[in-house]
Amino acid sequence: MGRPPPIPWRSRAPPPxxxxxxxxxxxxxxxxxxxxxxxxxxxxxAGLTLAAATACGRSxxxxxxxxxPGSLSIGAIPDQDPxxxxxxxxxxxxxxxxxxxxxxxxxxxxxYGAAVSLFRTGDLDLVWFGGLTGVQARLQTPxxxxxxxxxxxxxxxxxxxxxxATGLAPSDDLRPLAGLRFTYGAETSTSGxxxxxxxxxxxxxxxxxxxxxxxxxxSHDATLQLVASGSYxxxxxxxxxxxxxxxxxxxxxxxxxxxxxxxxxxxxWLLGPRAADLAGPLRDxxxxxxxxxxxxxxxxxxxxxxxxxxxRASDHDRIEQIGRELGLVT
Amino acid sequence: xxxxxxxxxxxxxxxxxDRRRWAWGLAALAAVGWSVAGALDGxxxxxxxxxxxxxxxxxxxxxxxxxxxxxATAALVTVAYAVLGTALAVLLGALGAGAAARTTWGRRxxxxxxxxxxxxxxxVPRGLHEAVWGLLLVTVLGLDPWVGVLAIGLPYGAVxxxxxxxxxxxxxxxxxEALRAAGAGRVAAALYGLLPRAAGGLLSYACYxxxxxxxxxxxxxxxxxxxxxxxxxLSFSSLRWPQxxxxxxxxxxxxxxxDVAGRAVRxxxxxxxxxxxxxxxxxxxxxxxxxxxxAGAWSWWFLALSPASLVSARAREQVGVVLxxxxxxxxxxxxxxxxxxxxxxxxxxxxxxxxxxxxxAVVVMGVAARPAGRCPPGRRLAGVLVRLALxxxxxxxxxxxxxxxxxxxxxxVLPGAVALGVYTLGVLGRLAGEAVxxxxxxxxxxLGALGAHPVAGWLYGVAPVVAGPVLAYALHRWEVTVRDTLLVGLxxxxxxxxxxxxxxxxxxxxxxxxxxxxxxxxxxxxxxxxxxxxxxxx
Numbered sequence: 109m110g111r112p113p114p115i116p117w118r119s120r121a122p123p124p125x126x127x128x129x130x131x132x133x134x135x136x137x138x139x140x141x142x143x144x145x146x147x148x149x150x151x152x153x154a155g156l157t158l159a160a161a162t163a164c165g166r167s168x169x170x171x172x173x174x175x176x177p178g179s180l181s182i183g184a185i186p187d188q189d190p191x192x193x194x195x196x197x198x199x200x201x202x203x204x205x206x207x208x209x210x211x212x213x214x215x216x217x218x219x220y221g222a223a224v225s226l227f228r229t230g231d232l233d234l235v236w237f238g239g240l241t242g243v244q245a246r247l248q249t250p251x252x253x254x255x256x257x258x259x260x261x262x263x264x265x266x267x268x269x270x271x272x273a274t275g276l277a278p279s280d281d282l283r284p285l286a287g288l289r290f291t292y293g294a295e296t297s298t299s300g301x302x303x304x305x306x307x308x309x310x311x312x313x314x315x316x317x318x319x320x321x322x323x324x325x326x327s328h329d330a331t332l333q334l335v336a337s338g339s340y341x342x343x344x345x346x347x348x349x350x351x352x353x354x355x356x357x358x359x360x361x362x363x364x365x366x367x368x369x370x371x372x373x374x375x376x377w378l379l380g381p382r383a384a385d386l387a388g389p390l391r392d393x394x395x396x397x398x399x400x401x402x403x404x405x406x407x408x409x410x411x412x413x414x415x416x417x418x419x420r421a422s423d424h425d426r427i428e429q430i431g432r433e434l435g436l437v438t
Numbered sequence: 439x440x441x442x443x444x445x446x447x448x449x450x451x452x453x454x455x456d457r458r459r460w461a462w463g464l465a466a467l468a469a470v471g472w473s474v475a476g477a478l479d480g481x482x483x484x485x486x487x488x489x490x491x492x493x494x495x496x497x498x499x500x501x502x503x504x505x506x507x508x509x510a511t512a513a514l515v516t517v518a519y520a521v522l523g524t525a526l527a528v529l530l531g532a533l534g535a536g537a538a539a540r541t542t543w544g545r546r547x548x549x550x551x552x553x554x555x556x557x558x559x560x561x562v563p564r565g566l567h568e569a570v571w572g573l574l575l576v577t578v579l580g581l582d583p584w585v586g587v588l589a590i591g592l593p594y595g596a597v598x599x600x601x602x603x604x605x606x607x608x609x610x611x612x613x614x615e616a617l618r619a620a621g622a623g624r625v626a627a628a629l630y631g632l633l634p635r636a637a638g639g640l641l642s643y644a645c646y647x648x649x650x651x652x653x654x655x656x657x658x659x660x661x662x663x664x665x666x667x668x669x670x671x672l673s674f675s676s677l678r679w680p681q682x683x684x685x686x687x688x689x690x691x692x693x694x695x696x697d698v699a700g701r702a703v704r705x706x707x708x709x710x711x712x713x714x715x716x717x718x719x720x721x722x723x724x725x726x727x728x729x730x731x732x733a734g735a736w737s738w739w740f741l742a743l744s745p746a747s748l749v750s751a752r753a754r755e756q757v758g759v760v761l762x763x764x765x766x767x768x769x770x771x772x773x774x775x776x777x778x779x780x781x782x783x784x785x786x787x788x789x790x791x792x793x794x795x796x797x798x799a800v801v802v803m804g805v806a807a808r809p810a811g812r813c814p815p816g817r818r819l820a821g822v823l824v825r826l827a828l829x830x831x832x833x834x835x836x837x838x839x840x841x842x843x844x845x846x847x848x849x850x851v852l853p854g855a856v857a858l859g860v861y862t863l864g865v866l867g868r869l870a871g872e873a874v875x876x877x878x879x880x881x882x883x884x885l886g887a888l889g890a891h892p893v894a895g896w897l898y899g900v901a902p903v904v905a906g907p908v909l910a911y912a913l914h915r916w917e918v919t920v921r922d923t924l925l926v927g928l929x930x931x932x933x934x935x936x937x938x939x940x941x942x943x944x945x946x947x948x949x950x951x952x953x954x955x956x957x958x959x960x961x962x963x964x965x966x967x968x969x970x971x972x973x974x975x976x
């Protein structure tokens with residue numbers, strides 16, 4: 109038995125040579141798709157590597173640059189006009205980098221929750237938190253240190269405001285508010301949500317029970333605008349913002365103060381674990397700001413503070429407890 | 439003779455009412471009535487001053503150099519997100535197309551199961567809005583450009599896989615079968631037998647996705663991922679209307695560029711050029727594809743994407759923390775009740791929005807259509823103005839409309855519905871105008887030649903022809919609107935979105951998981967209803 113004869117239509121003879129790019133172009137044309145000049149695989153890979161390599165040496169236009177040891181990224185909850193915050197924290201960043209010889213950058217964020225998340229992920233090292241967001245951030249970030257707070261933060265207040273069309277005269281009785289369309293500030297604001305809700309509950313008003321449910325304006329300035337327009341008949345905001353806007357004459361005359369809450373602890377600086385060794389110098393820097401020094405006074409003035417005082421985590425135990433009761437801390 | 443008589447007389451085709459269509463029509467009317475009843479909150483004329491200030495600033499946008507520089511960088515970030523997000527989506531779509539195609543699975547029972555499983559897997563990324571993906575990704579990745587790329591790429595990838603699968607199903611299977619019969623493997627046979635025939639459709643769809651991605655990238659900025667939307671939201675919270683309008687004009691320019699370029703490329707793809715009967719190379723298309731590839735490489739460099747940060751210890755740790763916290767989802771009775779009522783609010787908002795947009799689109803579509811042939815300059819000018827207005831309506835993101843309208847409409851369903859209605863009118867008006875352009879001009883010309891009044895000619899010659907396509911577009915946009923309702927809610931206008939925002943704000947992960955699951959189920963249900971209704975229209 110010899111080998112079977114070769115089947116003619118299965119001959120192994122090599123096909124006539126064709127240039128591969130011609131085949132590719134012909135194929136593309138037949139399918140009606142555009143012809144892309146073919147790139148050799150090696151050139152393609154080299155280009156890719158080059159692109160990736162150049163990308164590595166560059167800092168992204170979004171997000172933080174490099175987390176170099178000599179750098180500190182600061183942030184703040186967006187509780188008021190972002191332009192005001194930019195000016196305020198831009199000044200703080202300059203002053204801090206001069207005092208501590210660090211590269212300090214300010215990164216604005218769009219909402220309260222993002223500030224907490226970015227603190228947890230380590231994108232923000234030093235954040236100006238409210239009472240409640242500070243508690244949230246501390247509970248989620250092992251190794252976070254409370255640094256300092258303003259003198260005014262140890263006894264902070266909120267102001268309930270109403271539309272003058274409601275005809276309500278200032279009073280300490282919060283119950284008349286229950287029948288009005290009402291807006292808080294941001295959902296996790298301490299002075300715009302947590303403590304007012306708590307005091308409303310103490311006065312016998314369901315903090316979630318306003319007609320159509322309470323609104324969340326997002327910030328203290330937005331609360332003022334929405335009450336001024338009449339979309340909401342009443343709202344509540346941070347007393348400091350209220351006082352500042354009143355002094356600037358920026359408050360619409362149709363918005364009037366109705367009641368002032370008792371005092372509580374609020375804003376503070378919280379430091380993340382990545383920069384934990386800066387806790388001492390930072391505390392010294394903030395508590396060392398003096399109103400009689402013109403540079404320091406600029407910072408203190410923007411913060412609306414006479415001075416900064418050291419703060420401890422336990423200062424906000426009451427906030428944490430109230431947050432748990434209202435279901436805002438889990 | 440008898441044979442002739444025995445032949446049945448020809449029956450004149452009788453026009454009958456299609457019961458199915460009537461049922462769908464009545465159901466739609468009932469849904470609109472129910473939603474209107476839920477929205478009777480009234481208006482607040484006192485807030486007109488604020489809206490007036492917003493509108494007045496349209497004529498005096500901020501043009502100082504520093505701000506324009508910021509906007510230019512932001513626009514580049516937005517474009518880079520859109521390009522890379524689409525690239526990722528096309529990659530995922532190409533990988534998933536095989537699994538999504540009907541032909542892969544065959545008609546046997548096991549095949550049907552496999553197809554259902556794939557659909558289920560794809561439904562989750564599709565069911566969540568890009569902004570929701572953005573918010574979730576920010577919490578685990580922090581400030582990283584990957585957030586924007588993944589938030590566009592994942593949901594778009596799932597949609598693209600489905601569409602690519604359907605495109606592969608439509609290709610004639612002769613070449614594939616022949617290759618298989620000749621002994622080629624499945625993959626090789628699909629690559630050489632199916633892919634070349636489907637290439638035009640695939641490329642055209644990828645191009646359409648790129649157009650959509652520009653809009654999505656803007657929305658991502660609104661939730662904090664950088665780019666034009668981010669600048670817009672910062673200016674908005676400062677209530678700096680001139681800056682808001684500068685950002686809006688920048689957006690409109692970007693959207694216009696994407697619209698025009700995308701449509702030109704897709705038109706060329708649909709009708710390949712022939713020279714002397716032979717398909718010839720289209721230089722414009724070649725340049726477009728090469729340009730897009732170059733833009734992709736540039737975007738990678740510009741955003742400084744680093745694959746390492748996706749698999750870094752930090753990212754893995756954060757994903758672990760969130761997933762552990764979110765499982766099992768909360769089944770608290772109070773939460774489920776509020777999820778149910780929020781879902782009802784979401785549906786009402788979307789129905790109202792699409793009703794508003796459809797009525798508006800029908801009113802403007804005649805003027806928005808580019809007239810064929812010669813026409814008086816006044817008509818031409820009106821068309822240009824209407825098309826520009828529609829472009830502006832869809833260039834302002836719906837959440838911005840909602841926040842502006844909150845000044846004149848009392849809180850509730852209405853601000854969100856009107857905002858989405860206005861935005862959707864921008865999209866639907868354009869689609870309806872194009873439907874009018876593409877409609878057969880014969881009936882109308884005939885009526886005109888017989889001496890009919892132009893209005894009558896339009897009513898009897900054009901309206902019946904375009905009613906079908908416009909209704910189909912409206913149904914499709916309704917599905918999109920339900921997703922957008924979530925986005926508007928996320929930024930403060932009620933419904934499931936607002937619920938999700940408040941659970942995210944308190945970091946209640948089990949509740950977040952429940953709300954997300956409800957969202958996916960709702961969008962799936964809406965897609966199903968829309969699909970059935972459109973089938974009844976055909």
